[in-house]
Amino acid sequence: MALAFQYDFNFKTDKTNKFIAIIFGFLIYCMSITFMSGIFTYNLTENWDRSLNGQLTIEFPAHSEGINSTLTEKQQNEVTHLLQETNGVLKVRKLKEADILKILEPWLKSTAIPDDFPFPVLFDVEINRNVNVDLLELTSKLTKISQGVRIHNHANWYTSIAKISKGLFGFSVLLSALILLTVCSTIIFIIKKTLSNHRDVVKILQLIGARNKYIASQFKRYYFSIGLKGAWFSLILSVMTIFGITHLVGANWINWDNIRYLGISIIVPIIVITVVMITSQNTVLYFLKNEDWLD
Amino acid sequence: MRKNETVISLDKVMVHYGNGIPVLKNVSLELNKKSFYFLTGASGAGKSTLIRLLYMGLMPASGNLKIFGENVAELTPNEICDFRQRIGVVFQDYNLLNHLTILENVALPLKVKGETQRAREHQAKEILDWVGLGNCFNSYPEQLSGGQKQRVAIARAVITRPEIILADEPTGNVDEEIANKLMRLFYGMHKMGTCVIVATHYRQFVDKFSFSEIAIENNNIHLRNNRDGE
Numbered sequence: 001m002a003l004a005f006q007y008d009f010n011f012k013t014d015k016t017n018k019f020i021a022i023i024f025g026f027l028i029y030c031m032s033i034t035f036m037s038g039i040f041t042y043n044l045t046e047n048w049d050r051s052l053n054g055q056l057t058i059e060f061p062a063h064s065e066g067i068n069s070t071l072t073e074k075q076q077n078e079v080t081h082l083l084q085e086t087n088g089v090l091k092v093r094k095l096k097e098a099d100i101l102k103i104l105e106p107w108l109k110s111t112a113i114p115d116d117f118p119f120p121v122l123f124d125v126e127i128n129r130n131v132n133v134d135l136l137e138l139t140s141k142l143t144k145i146s147q148g149v150r151i152h153n154h155a156n157w158y159t160s161i162a163k164i165s166k167g168l169f170g171f172s173v174l175l176s177a178l179i180l181l182t183v184c185s186t187i188i189f190i191i192k193k194t195l196s197n198h199r200d201v202v203k204i205l206q207l208i209g210a211r212n213k214y215i216a217s218q219f220k221r222y223y224f225s226i227g228l229k230g231a232w233f234s235l236i237l238s239v240m241t242i243f244g245i246t247h248l249v250g251a252n253w254i255n256w257d258n259i260r261y262l263g264i265s266i267i268v269p270i271i272v273i274t275v276v277m278i279t280s281q282n283t284v285l286y287f288l289k290n291e292d293w294l295d
Numbered sequence: 296m297r298k299n300e301t302v303i304s305l306d307k308v309m310v311h312y313g314n315g316i317p318v319l320k321n322v323s324l325e326l327n328k329k330s331f332y333f334l335t336g337a338s339g340a341g342k343s344t345l346i347r348l349l350y351m352g353l354m355p356a357s358g359n360l361k362i363f364g365e366n367v368a369e370l371t372p373n374e375i376c377d378f379r380q381r382i383g384v385v386f387q388d389y390n391l392l393n394h395l396t397i398l399e400n401v402a403l404p405l406k407v408k409g410e411t412q413r414a415r416e417h418q419a420k421e422i423l424d425w426v427g428l429g430n431c432f433n434s435y436p437e438q439l440s441g442g443q444k445q446r447v448a449i450a451r452a453v454i455t456r457p458e459i460i461l462a463d464e465p466t467g468n469v470d471e472e473i474a475n476k477l478m479r480l481f482y483g484m485h486k487m488g489t490c491v492i493v494a495t496h497y498r499q500f501v502d503k504f505s506f507s508e509i510a511i512e513n514n515n516i517h518l519r520n521n522r523d524g525e
Contacts, residue, residue: 010393206376207352207379207390208384208404209382209407211376294347
């Protein structure tokens, strides 16, 4: 067809528009990665919250000062009974040696452990988050059964980690918002310059009866195409990053986390493109409304 | 619409620019459909200002300007755009878009109106044939002579079958032979029922075609019916 789609504005002549797709691509990529990091940190904290908050680990060391043996069967039953009777305790589980071995494996470097290896006795205790268990009193009662008992309350350090990770998530959201703001500012600046460069075209279009909305739609369409190019660029970089990290940590290529991060790499560009289109249209409408172009 | 229906009406219109010095003072005028006017006056007399006023690129400082029976001061921006689609404007410097082909330039007003690509192409080819440029649809303005460019500008101005044609010194950049051809195109539009206003400082055209003349002298307007304003 002789009349294929053609912009009324010769955007190709604008030097500022030349690298804008790559700049947008980088900004969208930065935003995607920032957002992914935020989501990663948030999810990690949530997982910890689910698995650790409300959890106590009670440890009877194998070789405490003056104690050379682990708990006897009788003592273990007493501990289990005492814990089950304690107000707020929901579940008590004595960890098997195999479970302890898994925990110790990173430090021991090997699973080939001698039969007489002195394992500590560990109890995994789930407590009701809404009940304040008096840990001092519990320690005192447990000490009466066996000396050297230690209670590890995961809630103590989880609270600090949760604060930090939530802060990091908030920071990633703020950073994403700042990147989006940078994209918007760039568009406003470039459009102002482009409109000024193409003042004669605006004049001709207005003379033949083009509404401001028509002129703005040209810019909206153009910046949509620029945003789309940037989105592809960002998507390629994001996919490379996701699979690069997957390769480094030795995880499976296809897992729910990767699917989720790929989703973010697609959703973030869609959000940015939508914002780019809205910003470009409204910027053009603003400048057309507030200036006389038929001088 | 009756033959003598007024399409443009100025009532005690005053126009001035930022410095406050009036360019047009107390101008009253009524222009009818199917009429042809030459707009004359010395350089700087206000011909371009009047043209600009008529395509609503400028609003009167005082007085009433009515186009198609509507007071332009009361029109919304979108209504002004709709009215401009009923007015064709031709300039001395063509005002063509150099990155578009001739066909695309001519079809532009139809694109703005939202016509389909097929309809645009069909009508643009038809009108380019009418102005004698049927063999250079895909040329670019830079490849054309001044006279050809002006014919493209005229084709673009008339493609929507406007009710008013405003031409500001359309023959200023072409030789006499081409100027005569262009004048014949305007005459053709006038014969089809369009109100044509051609601003010119060439006296010979005014005398040769002997249409009505709107003369701007001393910031005021004098209407001379050389041919009873047909």
